Structures are given as C-alpha cells and as structure tokens.
Amino acid sequence: MTTHTTAPVSTPRPAARPAGRRRKRSALRGRGAQGWLYAMPTAVFVGLFFIVPILLVVQMSVSDWPLLAGNRGPNFPENFQDVVANKYFWPSIVFTLKYTVIATVLLLGLGLGMALLVQESTRWKGFLRTAFLVPSALGLASASLLFYALYSPQSGPISPFLEKLGLVDEPISFLGTPTAALWSTVFLIVWRFAGFYMLLLLVGLQNIPGEVYEAARIDGAKPFQIFRSITLPLLRPSLMLCTIMCVTGSLLAFDQFYILTKGGPDNSTITVVQLIYNMAFQGQNDLGRAAALSILVLLALIVINALQFRGMRQTDEK
Amino acid sequence: MSTTRKSIRAVRPLAALLTVGMLATSLAACSPADDTDSGSGGDTAASDSPEGVDDGTQLTLWTRAPMEKQATLLVDAYNASHENQVSLTITPNDDYVAKVGAAAGSGSLPDLFAADIVYVPNWTSQGLFTDITDRIDGLPYADELAQGHIDAGTYEDQEYVLPFVLDLSVMFYNKDLYREAGLDPEKPPTTLKEYGEHAKAISALGKDGVSGTYFGGNCGGCTLFTWFPSVWAGGDQVLSADGTESLLASDTAKDVYAVYKDMVDSGAIGTGTKDETGATWTGPFQEGKVGVMPYPATLLSTAAETVDVGVAPIPGPDGGESTFVGGDGIGISKDSKNEAAAWNFLSWLTSEDAQVEVLAKNNDVVSRADLADNKYAAVDPRLVTINEVAAKGSTPVAINFQQAFNAPDSPWLTLVRGAVFGDAKNIDADNDEITAVLDQ
DSSP states (O other), X not given: OHHHHHHHHXXXXXXXXXXXXXXXXXXXXXXXXXXXXXXXXXXXXXXXIIIHHHHHHHHHHTBOOBTTTOOOOBOTTHHHHHHHHSTTHHHHHHHHHHHHHHHHHHHHHHHHHHHHHHHHOSSSHHHHHHHHHGGGGSOHHHHHHHHHHHHOTTTOSHHHHHHHHTSOSSOOOSSXXXXXXXXXXXXXXXXXXXXXXXXXXXXXXXXSOHHHHHHHXXXXXXXXXXXXXXXXXXXXXXXXXXXXXXXXXXHTOOHHHHHHTTTOSTTOSOOHHHHHHHHHHSSSOBHHHHHHHHHHHHHHHHHHHHHHHHHHHHHHHO | OHHHHHHHHHHHHHHHHHHHHHHHHHHHHTOSOOOOOSSOOXXXXXXXXXXXXXXXXXXXXXXXXXXXXXXXXXXXXXXHHOSSEEEEEEEOHHHHHHHHHHHXXXXXXXXXXXXXXXXXXXXXXXXXXXXXXXXXXXXXXXXGBOHHHHHHTEETTEEOOEEEEEEOEEEEEEHHHHHHTTOOTXXXXXXXXXXXXXXXXXXXXXXXXXXXXXXXXXXXXXXXXHHHHHHHHTTXXXXXXXXXXXXXXXXXXXXXXXXXXXXXXXXXXXXXTTXXXXXXXXXXXHXXXXXXXXXXXXXXXXXXXXXXXXXXXXXXXXEEEEOBOEEEEEEEBTTOSOHHHHHHHHHHHXXXXXXXXXXXXXXXXXXXXXXXXXXXXXXXXXXXXXXXXXXXXXXXXXXXXXXXXXXXTOHHHHHHHHHHTSOSOOHHHXXXXXXXXXXX
C-alpha cells in the first residue's frame, strides 16, 4: 500500500538524488579537507621527525657509508652480512634477551608489590608513594653516573660500609665480573623504574571497583584467592601496558650499560644498541653497518610488539 | 553514500603512498656526497707567504681533553700575538671520534682540528685533511719535525698533518714512597723486571690505599701507550711495516706481559686496576697513592704539583729504553674556508716562539729535534731525560688501529686481560685476532 503512494513520489527522486548526493559529497569533502588541515601540522612533524629519519636509516643500511667519508653508494646486502658475521652479534642478542626477562620480571613484580603496599597502608601512603617515585626524578644517564660513583672501587662508599659492618671480608667488585656487572645494573634499573611502574599499576588498581572486593569477601574468599581471581584479571590491561613498555625499553637498553660497564668486563654486557653504537663510533666507524643492525632491531621490535598487542586483544576478548 | 565512503577509504592508502613516495624522492635528491678523493689540492701554497695570512680571521680549533692544558696555552699565546683569533673547543676523549665523524659527514669540520696520532692514518686516508705537502716543504725546519707524526699523516706521498702536542710515555715514580720503601730515589728501574721488584717493595709497605703500581686494566689505549715501548726497548717491533700484521706474541712481548702478570699475582697493583677503563687511570699517582708506573709525560707539570716526581725512560724486560711518541697531530680540515689563515697558526705552532716559549716552558716536549736542547729543558733534568728518550721512540702506523687496539671491544684488550689477569695461555690466538682486524 505504501509503495503505491510513494511510487509517484519516487519518480522525481532519481533526478533529485544525484543533486542531493553531490551536495552531500561536497559537504563531506569540505569537512574532510578541514580535517586534513587540522591534522597537517602533526602530519608534517611525524613525516619530518619520524618517517624521513627511518627512510634515511634504510638508505644507510643498504649503502657503503663510513662515518668519516660519507655515502659511497649502495652495497646491499654486504652490511647485513657483516652485521650477522660480527663476533658480538649473537652474544649481544642473547644478553639483551636475558636482561629483558630479568628486568621485566623484577620491575613488574616489585611494581605490583609496591602498588599493593601503597594501596593498603592508609597511614604511610603519601610518604611511601613519594619515596618510591623520587628516583624517577633523575634522568637515566644521571642515575647511571650516580651509581658509577657508588660502585667505584676507589671512591665508592658501599663496599667500605659493608666491610665495616662485617658483612663482607674483602672489597666487593660491583662491576668486575660479568654476573656482578649484570646484577649491579639491574639493581640500578629497578631503583630507577620500579616507582614508575608502581604508579601505573596503582592507577589500574584504583580502577577496580570496591564492590567487587566486598562481594568477594562476603562470599568468604581468602586474600590470596581475591588477589588471584579478582585483582589480577581486572588488572590485566595495566599489566599488559607495563609489560609492553618494560620489554621495549629493556630491549633497547643502552645508557646504563654504556656508562657503568661500557660493554665490559670482557665484552660480557654488550647489548644490541651498544653494539650499534660501537659499530658506528668505536673503531669500525661504519654507519652503514650500524644502520643495518638498527633495521634488524626495528623489525624484531615490530614483531615482538605485534605479538604482545595480539596477546592483549585476545585477553580483552575473553 | 557508500560510494563517498568507498572513495574516502580508497583515498587514505593512496594518500599515504603518495606521502611516502614524495619523501623518498626528496631523500634520493640529497643522495651520495660527491666523491672526494682524500685531500683537496693544496694549490694556494705558492701564492701566499710561507707563513700564511694574519688578517684577523676567526679560526676554529678542536682538540681532545688529554691535550687541554697545552692546547689552551698555545691558543692563548697565539691570540695574544696575532690578528687572527682562534676559538678552541675541547671534547672528552671518548666522544671525539663521534663529534668529528658527525661534522665530517655534514661538511662542517672546523678550520683546524687535532687527532690522536694513532687515528691519523685512518682519518687521512678518508680525506678529512687538506693537502699541505708544499706548505710543509716550505718550512725551513721541515726535516727537524717529529718524523713519526709526519709519516702517520702521509698518504700516497702527500703530507696532511703536523705534530701538535707530543705526548711521550715515560716511567714516573714517587720519590717519597721510594725513600719510605728503602729504595734509592735517584735510582729508578733500568729494566722492566726491576720495575716489578720496586713495585712489590712499595706494596710491601702496606700503607693504606697505597699500591706499588697501577695501570688501565680495562683500557686498550692506556696499555698500548705504556707497554709498546717495553717491546721496542727489547728490540722487537709491535706491528709489521705496513700495519697489517700484529707481532705482539713475540718472546719480548710475552716477557713484558709476564712482568705485569707477576705484579698482579703478587698484589702490587692498586684496587680498581682491573676495572679501569681509562677515565681515571692517571688519578691515583697524582694523589700520591702509587709508587711507580708508566705515565704520560704531558702530565709532568700537573703531577709535580702534588707529588715529588722522578722520571725515567721506559725499559725493556732486560734493559734498553724507548718511548711511545704519541700525542696529537693537527691539520687543516677539508671544510676550511680559511686555509691561509689556518696555515698561519700551524706555521707559528712549529716556530721557536711556540715550541720553546709555550710548550717547553710548560715542561713539555718540543716537536722539533733542533729545539730539544732548549733553556727550559736544561733547567729540569727530568725534561732532559724526556727529550733524550724522544729520539729513541716510535709511533705505530696502521689504518685499522682504532678498531684493533683502542675500541672497548678490541682484540688487543682481550689479549692484555687474558695475559695479565687470566692464565696467559691464549696470547697467540688473541694476537691472531688483532692481525685479522688490522688486515681488513
């Protein structure tokens, strides 16, 4: 019935429709163009400071490009072959992965513990929060220099202090053996970053509604059961964020190792970025090879982050 | 409606592709730098006076931190007596290569810059310096200049570099500690083995914080500077003549390592020696905490402020004497637009005014053999010793020197640490690694 009444009305429509569509299209194009204009400054910055440098690094990685002499023309795939054949390539990857695992586990574990502590203790909350966050005020390089002085066998105060207390018999060499150097650096990183991750996890904790806890307590759940079955699952997004940040940051660790150990002792603490730096400025002086290794690191990071994001999405869907 | 949405959806990836394409082509436009062969022609030598031009030009000079005192004195003296004015920039040793590399890549090197003499062969071959062969030959005292430095800066028979500040390695000893240990303060060690004995005697004093000796146990540059002379004094070479083979597993070299290993095993070395990356290797002696150690001669005036310093040439395992003629060479950069004015500074630098009245006055070694016997040197017998041993020293030349010896992950450092802190069983294999790097 309605079709009959609309049929005569529908005939003028085909003529009106293109005009209407044109109006809509131009209106949309106007808005679209405006949107592009608003986005243009950011796009220029992203292009200039992000895309162009990456393209330059790609160009470097396929060219013979010594530090001092400049671009000498393409030489693909020599740079990549030289990088993989470098005697510190695989050791640095292994060490970086080992360090990443240790740092992530410790930072997230301690961060979560400190967040729970700060959340539970009402009296000391302000003081604890400040105390845990103060190390974040130092830049990483400054913190590394501070610890370099603390660990110094000639002028560091820690070893003589421990000797005086009678806890150790002879001076401790914090950076003298591969294991000691690794754990001394991990200690520095934990000191510097645990507060930051505590803050992130604290925000996540505070987003869990109190009613859920009440309900669980009414049901007679024990504290550990509450933690495992309610806190952790509801904290998953924050934990995922912290994991991604921690893993990416640790894979790119450079400052602390450059200042504390310079890759020593005996080349046992060379991370991948330290190797890039060494190739570029310490001896080989070859920007092409350093760029090739940078591209490999970039690809690895993309893959790892993609996997992490997928893991995050899966748990969300759950 | 669906077509507009489709068109926008189609436009987005197309726009992204276009942006990337535009950026890529703009990059291709600023592509390979022109092929500069090493050293632009020095064709202006004939037109200016042999001393260059002094017309009030502002010149820039870069040098590295170990040479700070001498560089500052030289620049101040030049600025006070010339129209040209030089502005000096000092950079920490570890950052110098990166800074020069960045400037070289962007064509913004300063007018003049100094380089560690062991890096000079590499930098010269890569075209960082201007050819000054004719200008050097025009100097009346060209033959008297430190030949090791000139050779290091010679590439394909063209000369690019003059000696800036010579730094020799000599044995410094603390006369007070010698007296306390019952050693004669006027009888420094004449063989390396005697040096080991003296170090152990001072360590036996048991004074708090005081050690017999000290060295940069994690520093390739420090150890080559102080140990190579012992090999030369023992009659052997450290590198082949063309700089592609390492001879550091010879019997003389192994004797040298054995002396240091003996000192390490008997506890005569200071705490922190094993971890010393070179940042503070000269510190403990100046604090009076070290008995005897090979040391840079340029720090004589600084060390003498706090310690009663005695100086002796570095001996070989069983005698002889030699030194590492190191320090910096200086040249005019490829990017300089003031070549004649920059040459004015260089010609003044090698003149008697600068060599004697600035360098020798500061208790430093001169770069000219004919000025070695100057009035300041004669006053201080320690300077006479240093100047005399300068003639017996050497400067090793190799294109891949930095990667083989100075880099933090160099094979030389692995050899040193294995021979002195380890079991000394891997010296031959480590030496082959050095050759592999030199030979690249």
